[in-house]
Amino acid sequence: MTALNRSWGNLTAFGKVILPLLLVVLVVLPVLAVLFLMFVGPWLMDVLNSNLGIVRFVVAIGGVLLFSIPAAFIIIYMELKVIAYMNLRVGPNRVGPGGAAHSLVAGLKVLTKEDFTPSSADVVVFTWAPVLVFLTCVMTFLVIPFGPGLVGQDMNIGVLYLFAVGGMTVVGLLLAGWSSFNKYSLLGGLRSAAQVVSYEIPLTLSVVGLILLAHTMSLNSIAEQQSGWFTNWFVFRQPLGALIFFIAATAEANRTPFDLTEADSEIVAGFATEYSGMRFGFLFFAEYVNVFIVSALITTFFFGAWNAPIDINAIFAMVGIDPITVSLDPGSLGIGLVLLVLSVPVVMTLVFAAPFYLARRSSPAWQSLVLGFLLFNLVAIGGLFMLTYISWDWVAGLVWFMAKAFAFVYVFVWMRGTFPRVRIDHLMGFAWKWLLPAALLNLFITAAAIVVVKSL
Amino acid sequence: MTASPGTGQHPSMDDPRIMLDGQIGQFETVPPYPPRTERESEFYSLRDGEMFLNMGPQHPATHGVLRVVLKINGEQVVDLDPVLGYLHRGVEKLCENSDYHHIISQVDPLEYVSSLFTEWAPVMAFEQLLDVQVPRRAEYIRVLTGELLRISSHILYQGWIALDLGGLTPILYSFIERDEIVEMLAAITGQRMLFNYFRIGGVNGDLNHEFMSRLGDWMSRAAKQHEANIGLLNENEIFVRRMRDIGRLDRTTALRMATSGPNLRSAGVPYDVRRAHPYSVYPELDFDIPVRGTNGGGDSLDRYLLRMDEVRESLKIIDQCLHNMPDGPVMARLPRLLRPRPGRAWAAVEAPRGLYGTYVISDGTDQPFRMKIHDPSFVNMQLVGLLMKGNLIADTMAVMASLDPVMGGIDK
16 A cells, blocks of 8 residues: 555545546446447447448548558659669668668658748648648549458449549649649649640540450459459450550649659659648649559559459369368367367467477577577468468458559559650650541451451 | 839838748849840740749759740740859959969869869960970870860760750769769879969979879770760660750751850861860870751750760770870970960860860969960850750750750859
């Protein structure tokens, strides 16, 4: 009791207030939660169940917002590091292992910087333009199928929604350029308007052929139609469409070699010249979220979305294994399950430790035991991952989707490290003289082929 | 748009009212004085749809503190006005108040990318005044180090031009090569950038072991590395399309504007000071003068490719220098205090950017009475106005980078 008294005496005034409150919260809140679940829970579940669409939408928006920031962080880090190695530099290497937390800290820096507004800027537009840019970017995530069932909203007009929302980004950029009261910003904003509007047309047309083939505009069913072997991917039926989509999407995302809107050697930083602090952060994040979105779209439309390139079920059927019978039913083991769970780590640690112990008898035994335990953990995590991969198809789908999408992100980063920037007239000429006719040709050939195949 | 004379005095910066104005911090592109020439009044009046774009002096692509006022109509550059003088240090006046030995360190930072050439021309002029015979080994060392620096300058030019066109990678590859060269020069001069190495009557020190071993290592891979580096850009369709037919400079214009160096040779005029007015040991060496644009003048791509050709020739010269270098002293015997006879002398060298000349008038004291420095960047800068008109904003970068100006030499 005296010890308790003494420690109470050691507390500051603030601690004396906060500690009882903490206790109250810790005790009262769980009681309240249980009561809430007992009395309000069933009614709430009814309400939620009857409005499943809205619930799904809200959860999806939350998930998308939570997902987009880490995705941007990863891409920023990837760009810094990959371009550094292409330039024979080291790149960020101070914060975190190999500089992995660099973009996180850069994000914190952007948050704490002064949010400067030029005295002659149109304050309202200047403030809300980056929010608009970021929001339209993130809204695109809603229809992207990350895995089987992992889609925010499976709209039947998904493709249309995608281009409608994606096209709105340019409004934000134009507003940002116009409201900054800076000639460089203005030029950047106008350039982005011209560029994005021009490339929107071949971008949309290149997918129309695919829509004719797929008979749907829902991204989820486009993804489902590409299941099985990788030959089912639409890139093999629409190679020209895929190429046009890739080029036009690069221009849509304002990436090198089409990064005229923020050409640093010509117009300083384009529409972002006057921005600082988190408003600049929004523009910056939006750019990298855009890169991920574009990569995800290429994956979804042309490279099999979340489908593995190999049809693993077909292989199982060929070999004669039914994966469902292979998986174990833990309930059938009864009390044996407890023994198994307890014994496996011990036995496997000893098994993995044995070679280390035998190879280096001079070193103490505990070292090899530690090594064996670590190795067992690695194998166990790998095994668990394999189990989840086989049992839940959304895990497999997410892994494949992310792998493919980040492969395309890498291509974008690679292009940034390699290409110079094109000129504005070359850019526009390329869109109207080459990409648009090619997209129309692609559409015509696809339509003609469909008619011919049906009439046969 | 022009300020008319006699509108009353400008408010002073201490005036508290100016803080309430809201206009502070907004700089007018138009100069705050009435137009002085016809050209100025014509340039600073806008027609319908035109606006000024003030590029620089702190702009990433102006290669130093150059300010260019562009008059643009949409993306098109209608007219432009380069504004110089942001880096003016009065080097000529400094030279006229230093004695002859000190001048070498005064002129060093003029053209900081190839500073040995800024020493070479004054040193040659002083040697003419003093009738000094430079030892042959010193001459060979001058040619060797000069050509090394020419390569370094041209390689850096390649990286700059890529950076101005938006390519991030070549500049770092260029800097690797440049770093090798400046490190080996630092082994004999003690400096990486402003060498202060040439002396009246020779050079400051003989070649040493570190220099020779570094040079040998580098020479064994330099030619191959150069071909690999230019392969990055020369085969790139975007780069070639942005450089070809941009800023075409024809032969007569080039001669009329007193252009020199690679910019002149890429316009079809085979004029090189090393051949036209041979100095040092260049008559004994075997090398070609690359010429491009012989039919109808050269564009930005020609100017770029010609410099890349010159790197190959410089490698040839370095090879010959290493083979033919005689033994002997590297400094002539001279008194500590130099008082040349009254008279005048002119000496010119072929710097990486063109003819770099010095004109000295001596009045018999230990300081020159007048020293005039002819800088090729300054002369080539005149072309900017001619070549950029009618192009797009993005082309101004291509043209400016292809002319290769160095602001230290332009503003002096």
